[in-house]
C-alpha cells in the first residue's frame with residue numbers, strides 16, 4: 588500500500604526512524620531504572636504505532652484502497668493488543684522497581 592503513497596511513505600518513514608532512534612538511545616542508557624524506562628518507552632511506542640495505523644487507515648479509505656485499509660486494521664489490532672499487554676505490566680514493573688530500589692539492588696550490565 589505504501590508504494591502508492593510515496594509522499595506519505597517518506598514522511599512516515601522519517602517519523603518512524605527518528606522515533607526509533609530516540610527509543611534506541613533511551614533503551615541503551617545505563618541506569619538502574621532501565622527496565623522501568625523501557626516499559627514506559629515501549630508503551631509510548633505502541634501508541635505511536637496505533638496512531639500511525641489509524642492514520643494509514645484514514646489515508647487508505649480516502650484514496651479508495653480497501654485492501655490497504657484492511658491490512659492496516661489487522662496491524663492496528665495487533666498494536667492495540669500489545670499496548671493492552673504492556674498496560675497491565677506498568678504498575679507491577681513500577682512496584683518491582685521500587686522494591687528493588689528499596690532493597691538496594693542495582694542493575695547488572
Ligand SMILES: [Fe+2]
Pocket residue numbers: 632633636666669
Ligand atoms: Fe508494536
